Amino acid sequence: MNTMAETRGRETGDGGGNAVLDAARIIFTKTGALLPLFVIMAIYFSVASEHFLSGRNMSTIATQSVYFTLVVIAQAIVMITGGFDLSVGAALALTSITTSSVIVAVPGAGGIVLATGAGMLTGASVGAANGLLISQFRVSPLIVTLGMASVVSGLALIITGGVPIFNLPQLFKETLYTGDLAGVPVPWLVVLLVVGIAYIALYWHRLGRNWYAVGGNPVSAHIAGVPVKRALFLAYLSAGVLVGIAGVMLTARVGSGEPNLGGTFALQSIAAAVLGGISLRGGQGSLWGAILGAIFLVLLQNGLDLVGVSSYLQMIITGALLVFAVIVDHYWHKG
């Protein structure tokens, strides 16, 4: 059938139908279970809620997607190397605390710059610690990042005594949340920049190729001369920096330093990445798949909110989706 379509396309000289088919197949193979889910969900929510497809809601979704997408890209990078990071949520919270602390201590625009730096440094430190333990001491990512999540959460709570840091200057919010550059909201600019850099690192640079190689088969990669430890360390470090950026941006949005920020991000970011075709076994999946997965989960939550599904039930749905996606991934990559 495929060949027939191909011949027909060549005969009529357009090949349009075939190109669409090919594109669909590529998207499908690269993103696993995501595409059919996407279609079903979009149809359902647009029928169930008149607000779902409104321009206002779409803009909300776009802004909401920014923070989550940053974390999912971080998650995707370490998953491509064959690991995962359960400490992203906790790192987000600690980032929020250090950012807020610095901004409260140092007034003015200089404080915002310093705070942003401190936030990114916090994320980077957590990532570096993860990377060091996983690459040098060969402890499993599960244990390292699970332990790290507890340590980092504890730190955030100790620093704040469990109380959020309020009274962040309005300028912070106006710059990193509601601010815009030539009409483009700053959060969008940040995510575009990050996606661009991540794309270059993953596909235009040896580092990204090494990440895929290490995730595919660390022994073969080592034999081929790939510096496996270094690649692993840099993956977790990069993820930490991305989480740091997300933490700073999110703090600007909520307008306070929250020691409980990002509590569900670890599970949700893994779910989004797997839905987007990033294999839990490493070495497989694409940046675009991960981004699609992130947008999908944000859309889903938004739609469920609009339809009036409780957040408790949403927890069940997210968890079930993750397990479903892993099962699909398993069969998909086996065949």
Added chain:
Amino acid sequence: MTDTNPGTDVLRGEHLSKSFGAVRALDDINLRLGRGEVLALLGDNGAGKSTLMKILTGFHQPTSGTLHIDGEPVTLQSVMHARSLGIEPVYQDLALVDELSVFRNMFLQREITRGGALRILDDRAMRRAAASHLERMGVNVPSVDVEISKLSGGQRQAVAVARAVYSDARILLLDEPTAAMGVRESALILDVIRRLKEHSDVSVIIVAHNYAQVFDVCDRINLVQDGRITFDRPTRETSIQELTGLVVNEYRSASEAVTG
């Protein structure tokens, strides 16, 4: 190219012995490999072939004896050191990353880059170079963009050999390259080795226990038995029958020794 004299030996081992505690795995081995020569190391499992290979790859150091490369005595410190001297082992299962495409595997960690300091990967150049190199070596793959996991065992091994040759290896060590492969699959690899022999002066050591398979492709045969090289002759001066006889004799004497 098959006529070699000691002066052009690319690799020579003199009085190599290796003991693991009380176990003497290699006992006074003398080995030589000419430039462009294909040498088959035959022998049963446990005869010492693997230990010898591990010494040549730099994984083990011999207990006594010396290795010479191009006539110079060397002590191989590590696998990386051996590789830097042009000794490239090709592993059956571990040579390639299944999840990466053919060309990405071929250029793994020696990618072609452009853009100066930015070192942007030049996929187009790598695809082209991989395709033409594979064609020269007679390796048939559907496309250089195919994932390794989609290839047959023979194709994989052939790509692995091509990759090693592309890395400027001077001595290829193939450990059981046709193990667990059908006749057609084995033929793929043997063809690649044959072509290598015609078009380059890369030397090859093939470790095998199925000597019928490698008989046609090698220039010289060494039989490893009980930690020693018991037979060393050019392929054209021996036959499969003779080799079979030698192996059967050893088997017989071994069982006689056991049954006493």
